[in-house]
Amino acid sequence: xxxxxxxxxxxxxxxxxxxxxxxxxxxxxxxxxxxxxxxxxxxxxxxxxxxxxxxxxxxxxxxxxxxxxxxxxxxxxxxxxxxxxxxxxxxxxxxxxxxxxxxxxxxxxxxxxxxxxxxxx
Amino acid sequence: xxxxxxxxxxxxxxxxxxxxxxxxxxxxxxxxxxxxxxxxxxxxxxxxxxxxxxxxxxxxxxxxxxxxxxxxxxxxxxxxxxxxxxxxxxxxxxxxxxxxxxxxxxx
Numbered sequence: 031x032x033x034x035x036x037x038x039x040x041x042x043x044x045x046x047x048x049x050x051x052x053x054x055x056x057x058x059x060x061x062x063x064x065x066x067x068x069x070x071x072x073x074x075x076x077x078x079x080x081x082x083x084x085x086x087x088x089x090x091x092x093x094x095x096x097x098x099x100x101x102x103x104x105x106x107x108x109x110x111x112x113x114x115x116x117x118x119x120x121x122x123x124x125x126x127x128x129x130x131x132x133x134x135x136x137x138x139x140x141x142x143x144x145x146x147x148x149x150x151x
Numbered sequence: 152x153x154x155x156x157x158x159x160x161x162x163x164x165x166x167x168x169x170x171x172x173x174x175x176x177x178x179x180x181x182x183x184x185x186x187x188x189x190x191x192x193x194x195x196x197x198x199x200x201x202x203x204x205x206x207x208x209x210x211x212x213x214x215x216x217x218x219x220x221x222x223x224x225x226x227x228x229x230x231x232x233x234x235x236x237x238x239x240x241x242x243x244x245x246x247x248x249x250x251x252x253x254x255x256x257x258x
Binding site: 065067074075076077080087089091092125127134135136137138139141142143144 | 152183185187189194195196197200206238240242245246247248249250251252
């Protein structure tokens with residue numbers, strides 16, 4: 031069974047940092063794109079970042095470029111999102127999702143339950 | 152960046168109704184479009200990809216169509232389980248974007 035479990039969320043002050051983790055199981059992790067998608071309270075979905083199988087391709091939404099860094103450890107079946115210089119507008123539920131084995135096709139059918147990030151003083 | 156605009160933002164319908172949701176792209180995305188369904192407190196559920204291909208296990212009352220800049224998601228006969236929010240998402244460019252969502256409510 032494919033599983034994605036996010037962790038690392040919490041309450042942080044503006045300007046602070048958090049590192050989100052996504053632990054994957056039930057599939058050959060190193061063969062798939064992985065996505066981070068967020069959802070602010072009561073709002074819609076927003077793609078945040080994604081990474082390909084060997085980390086040679088990493089993409090970010092403009093609003094987080096220079097502040098967030100996506101990475102992965104294929105030996106540990108995990109993907110990470112390092113979030114620095116956090117702002118109130120980064121407050122959201124952050125989902126990890128599995129993409130395809132091929133191209134940058136989007137999140138697809140497997141998502142975690144999300145981890146909540148709250149940026150507030 | 153490619154912008155995705157969904158309409159309507161809210162839709163009131165009854166069980167058995169035929170429901171159509173529209174998604175427009177700010178530039179041509181061929182058929183690089185997906186649809187998701189989301190219920191409160193749950194992650195999105197993947198419904199359709201390549202604009203019209205139904206994901207395995209998705210009921211056949213769901214269908215997608217369109218290409219270029221205009222796309223539709225149709226539910227042929229709305230069921231109680233279908234009351235939810237629906238999102239389109241383009242993957243034509245490396246920068247992915249979601250539509251703003253359409254909430255399907257009980258009339």
